[in-house]
Amino acid sequence: MEITAKYNxxxxxxxxxxxxxxxxxxxSDPDEREPYTIVIPPPNVTGILHMGHxxxxxxxxxxVRRARMLGKNxxxxxxxxxxxxxxxxxxxAKLREQGISKDQxxxxxxxxxxxxxxxxxxxxxxxxxxxxxxxxxxxxxxxTMDEKLSEAVIDTFIYxxxxxxxxxxxxxxxxxxxxxxxxxxxxxxxxDVNSKLxxxxxxxxxxxxxxxxATTRPETIMADAAICINPxxxxxxxxxxxxxxxxxxxxxxxxxxxxxxxxxxxxxCLKVTPAHDVNDYALGIKYNLPVIDIIDNDGRLNExxxxxxxxxxxDARKKIVEMLDDAGLLVKTEDYKxxxxxxxxxxxxxxxKLSMQWFLKMEEISKPALNYVLSGEIKLIPDKFKNTYKxxxxxxxxxxxxxxxxxxxxxxxxxLPDGSFVVAKxxxxxxxxxxKKYADIKISELRQDEDVVDxxxxxxxxxxxVFDPSACGHPEIKxxxxxxxxxxxxxxxxxxxxxxxxxxxxxxAGHEFRGKxxxxxxxxxxxxxxxxxxxxxxSLGNSPDPLxxxxxxxxxxxxxxxxxxxSAGNDILYDNSQVEQGRNFCNKIWNAFRLVKxxxxxxxxxxxxxxxxxxxxxxxxxxxxxxxxxxxxKYRISEALMDAYKLFWDDFCAYYLEIIKPAYGSPxxxxxxxxxxxxxxxxxxxxxxxMPFITEEIWLILNNAQKEHKSIMLTHQPKLCDFDEKxxxxxxxVKDIIVNIRTLRQNKxxxxxxxxxxxxxxxxxLSFASILMKLANLSKVEITExxxxxxxxxxxxxxxxxxxxxxxxxxxxxxxxxxxxxxxxRGFLSAVNKKLTNEQFIKSAPSNIVESEYKKRLxxxxxxxxxxxxxxxxxxxxx
RNA sequence: GGGCGCAUAGCUCAGCUGGUUCAGAGCACCUGCCUUACAAGCAGGGGGUCCUUGGUUCGAAUCCAUGUGCGCCCACCA
Numbered sequence: 001m002e003i004t005a006k007y008n009x010x011x012x013x014x015x016x017x018x019x020x021x022x023x024x025x026x027x028s029d030p031d032e033r034e035p036y037t038i039v040i041p042p043p044n045v046t047g048i049l050h051m052g053h054x055x056x057x058x059x060x061x062x063x064v065r066r067a068r069m070l071g072k073n074x075x076x077x078x079x080x081x082x083x084x085x086x087x088x089x090x091x092x093a094k095l096r097e098q099g100i101s102k103d104q105x106x107x108x109x110x111x112x113x114x115x116x117x118x119x120x121x122x123x124x125x126x127x128x129x130x131x132x133x134x135x136x137x138x139x140x141x142x143x144t145m146d147e148k149l150s151e152a153v154i155d156t157f158i159y160x161x162x163x164x165x166x167x168x169x170x171x172x173x174x175x176x177x178x179x180x181x182x183x184x185x186x187x188x189x190x191x192d193v194n195s196k197l198x199x200x201x202x203x204x205x206x207x208x209x210x211x212x213x214a215t216t217r218p219e220t221i222m223a224d225a226a227i228c229i230n231p232x233x234x235x236x237x238x239x240x241x242x243x244x245x246x247x248x249x250x251x252x253x254x255x256x257x258x259x260x261x262x263x264x265x266x267x268x269c270l271k272v273t274p275a276h277d278v279n280d281y282a283l284g285i286k287y288n289l290p291v292i293d294i295i296d297n298d299g300r301l302n303e304x305x306x307x308x309x310x311x312x313x314x315d316a317r318k319k320i321v322e323m324l325d326d327a328g329l330l331v332k333t334e335d336y337k338x339x340x341x342x343x344x345x346x347x348x349x350x351x352x353k354l355s356m357q358w359f360l361k362m363e364e365i366s367k368p369a370l371n372y373v374l375s376g377e378i379k380l381i382p383d384k385f386k387n388t389y390k391x392x393x394x395x396x397x398x399x400x401x402x403x404x405x406x407x408x409x410x411x412x413x414x415x416l417p418d419g420s421f422v423v424a425k426x427x428x429x430x431x432x433x434x435x436k437k438y439a440d441i442k443i444s445e446l447r448q449d450e451d452v453v454d455x456x457x458x459x460x461x462x463x464x465x466v467f468d469p470s471a472c473g474h475p476e477i478k479x480x481x482x483x484x485x486x487x488x489x490x491x492x493x494x495x496x497x498x499x500x501x502x503x504x505x506x507x508x509a510g511h512e513f514r515g516k517x518x519x520x521x522x523x524x525x526x527x528x529x530x531x532x533x534x535x536x537x538x539s540l541g542n543s544p545d546p547l548x549x550x551x552x553x554x555x556x557x558x559x560x561x562x563x564x565x566x567s568a569g570n571d572i573l574y575d576n577s578q579v580e581q582g583r584n585f586c587n588k589i590w591n592a593f594r595l596v597k598x599x600x601x602x603x604x605x606x607x608x609x610x611x612x613x614x615x616x617x618x619x620x621x622x623x624x625x626x627x628x629x630x631x632x633x634k635y636r637i638s639e640a641l642m643d644a645y646k647l648f649w650d651d652f653c654a655y656y657l658e659i660i661k662p663a664y665g666s667p668x669x670x671x672x673x674x675x676x677x678x679x680x681x682x683x684x685x686x687x688x689x690x691m692p693f694i695t696e697e698i699w700l701i702l703n704n705a706q707k708e709h710k711s712i713m714l715t716h717q718p719k720l721c722d723f724d725e726k727x728x729x730x731x732x733x734v735k736d737i738i739v740n741i742r743t744l745r746q747n748k749x750x751x752x753x754x755x756x757x758x759x760x761x762x763x764x765x766l767s768f769a770s771i772l773m774k775l776a777n778l779s780k781v782e783i784t785e786x787x788x789x790x791x792x793x794x795x796x797x798x799x800x801x802x803x804x805x806x807x808x809x810x811x812x813x814x815x816x817x818x819x820x821x822x823x824x825x826r827g828f829l830s831a832v833n834k835k836l837t838n839e840q841f842i843k844s845a846p847s848n849i850v851e852s853e854y855k856k857r858l859x860x861x862x863x864x865x866x867x868x869x870x871x872x873x874x875x876x877x878x879x
Numbered sequence: 880g881g882g883c884g885c886a887u888a889g890c891u892c893a894g895c896u897g898g899u900u901c902a903g904a905g906c907a908c909c910u911g912c913c914u915u916a917c918a919a920g921c922a923g924g925g926g927g928u929c930c931u932u933g934g935u936u937c938g939a940a941u942c943c944a945u946g947u948g949c950g951c952c953c954a955c956c957a
């Protein structure tokens with residue numbers, strides 16, 4: 001059988017994924033085993049895979065695959081999010097391309113287009129995840145706008161409304177005057193803009209004096225409802241109970257007092273414009289001021305402004321400044337820098353606009369959610385996010401849950417002709433409720449709210465709704481078998497930027513509807529950035545196409561590359577070289593497999609070096625295994641992978657295989673071969689969660705004959721075994737000797753093919769001599785007390801090693817090397833002595849530290865003696 | 880403006896409750912090798928005032944304070 005020298009992932013990956021799917025290896029149903037559950041953070045249904053998804057889902061897959069191999073019933077639930085804002089924007093854009101504007105369509109017509117779009121593009125991202133190797137139970141795929149899940153959202157709304165937690169209120173929305181819609185905060189880009197601060201004087205009624213205010217928006221003065229000053233401001237004590245005139249329109253408005261006004265900004269006088277500023281609105285409520293909205297949806301002044309009607313707000317600003325100046329009411333103009341919001345879509349300045357919205361009261365329901373995290377019942381990884389979480393939850397504001405969109409779950413509120421409303425699941429139910437108010441009302445007189453709920457209002461239910469949507473909004477229901485088995489889930493893997501939008505709210509919903517936190521651990525990944533630290537984004541064009549990467553480097557290579565450089569919570573700076581490293585590692589594994597596969601097995605005695613190597617690697621393996629398990633426990637996934645990487649590459653390939661490898665053409669003894677296969681298989685099992693394809697491929701070939709398990713993922717992770725620390729440390733010394741000899745060869749230009757002799761003085765364990773002889777190409781290893789001429793020497797620990805070099809010896813070079821070492825050893829000794837002569841140190845330091853210093857001194861002294869001896873011997877030789 | 884966090888090799892980061900894991904890892908770099916598993920490789924090697932300045936201590940990369948430079952979250956002052 002011919003095996004290629006280079007691993008070819010493309011063919012292997014598609015074949016194996018199909019094999020896994022056919023056999024349903026990813027499927028999970030409740031049984032007697034301990035469950036392990038992850039729900040996927042649902043990507044946008046019409047989105048495509050980006051590097052952030054790759055990282056995030058690789059981590060989830062590692063966790064799930066590992067849990068599966070620890071004998072748990074692992075269930076990874078996939079699905080997609082309807083992402084109302086993003087998806088609706090895409091549909092609107094696509095319609096615009098076809099020359100259709102959203103206003104021309106009815107709600108139902110628009111939704112028809114939206115569903116078509118969803119059918120066409122929906123779920124592509126899930127297919128892409130399969131390329132990555134994601135081991136989701138695909139039978140369980142969910143969509144946040146599926147009928148059942150939408151019903152869950154409506155039930156939840158009604159439940160919270162009936163509990164008195166949902167109310168209507170005024171809020172500033174970000175109004176885009178070009179597309180004439182409200183946009184979300186995320187779609188507003190803040191830019192620092194040089195603007196002006198205008199000082200305008202308002203004549204005081206009945207006096208020949210005026211008050212000067214400072215504003216950046218002079219075009220809104222016609223909407224002013226009051227002038228506000230700080231009651232502690234001495235300059236304006238006399239202004240109490242007075243009135244002023246709005247310039248140009250000469251409208252009388254009161255002067256009010258409130259500590260909200262800061263005395264050191266501008267003149268200390270604030271114009272209060274409730275219709276166009278949210279803080280002013282709050283003041284307006286407090287002092288019962290009228291709301292005069294003078295700006296229309298298209299950004300033009302309306303007739304309520306009395307002047308400049310029909311002008312765009314920015315033209316109006318220029319004109320009104322001139323008019324004020326002409327009237328002698330513009331006191332001065334200052335340059336002023338402020339941050340202004342622009343619409344991401346139309347790049348126009350966002351107009352803050354008051355509107356009626358639905359809110360969820362957060363104060364009470366977020367308290368338990370804070371406690372879950374503070375008490376450690378839910379762990380954030382890394383825990384540095386705990387502080388941020390705490391701060392946010394303690395300063396939480398009510399959640400505006402309505403969105404002025406069509407794509408989503410429509411708010412289940414029906415308005416009566418008198419402006420009041422009822423909340424109900426269906427129009428019929430709403431009609432029943434309405435009849436209680438007005439017996440003669442007709443169903444046709446009811447009008448359902450036009451808005452939909454925020455997307456997060458469906459995704460906060462996700463860990464519950466994917467199992468049993470009917471349990472959402474119904475804490476009294478026990479829930480189905482799936483929910484009771486899989487919920488609460490175990491780990492959530494997501495990005496820190498949605499810790500509040502999503503994670504916190506899931507915790508709230510979990511507690512509210514199930515009385516339990518939805519998960520135990522939240523693993524927060526970083527942002528994937530490019531080499532120069534910029535966030536990867538479509539608009540910058542700095543993101544590689546993940547599917548092309550997979551094609552080029554293999555899914556295992558890409559997974560490994562990304563994981564190696566991503567500790568929790570830290571951003572990852574992506575660079576192709578990392579993925580190359582992953583691919584190279586695949587190739588390394590592949591070639592180790594080729595080597596093992598190429599051997600002829602015979603019943604011959606086991607060489608001593610093989611016996612020793614097996615004993616060592618067994619210890620080394622179990623030692624590393626423990627580290628890997630520890631790292632997994634702490635969710636240090638990249639560290640665990642690096643441990644496995646070095647175990648395979650350095651320990652297994654560079655040492656173990658090199659030692660036991662028979663000479664070309666020679667057979668290998670059966671028991672060494674068997675042990676080696678066992679090691680190899682255990683290594684594959686450890687690597688499988690990280691690199692599912694190549695490990696499965698090799699495992700299947702190696703297990704050709706044995707059909708006990710149809711897949712490596714059905715086997716178990718190796719069990720932790722005791723290991724012999726001594727063996728490991730002795731071997732470290734062996735490695736040290738090998739490296740010293742190899743360095744000597746390099747420096748002296750001695751070919752690796754030419755064998756050398758090694759003489760040892762000191763307490764040397766000869767049992768590893770056979771390994772030394774093989775890896776350092778030595779013809780003999782001997783303990784001696786004799787002095788040998790013309791030799792190079794080195795030290796490991798307190799042992800002295802000598803290699804006869806014959807005529808190749810260069811005495812002055814050797815002398816120089818030894819002198820340097822001697823100097824260093826003397827310096828080291830004097831530092832140790834300094835400590836040991838310090839009475840305070842002896843008194844205060846713990847005894848084991850002091851003892852170790854004494855030992856250091858002894859070692860250093862004997863080392864110095866050896867070095868001095870060797871130097872004098874060389875010098876004698878030299879004569 | 881309020882809050883949180885970070886600074887260690889050229890890059891990305893480990894470094895637990897101060898002391899032999901104490902200055903580390905991977906990548907990158909340099910040198911020598913096409914040695915019958917692998918040049919996507921093998922062998923060897925050189926890199927750091929642990930951001931500044933103070934303090935605590937017998938002892939500080941590690942604890943405290945100040946400064947500097949970054950990053951994130953929240954709220955946005957007319």
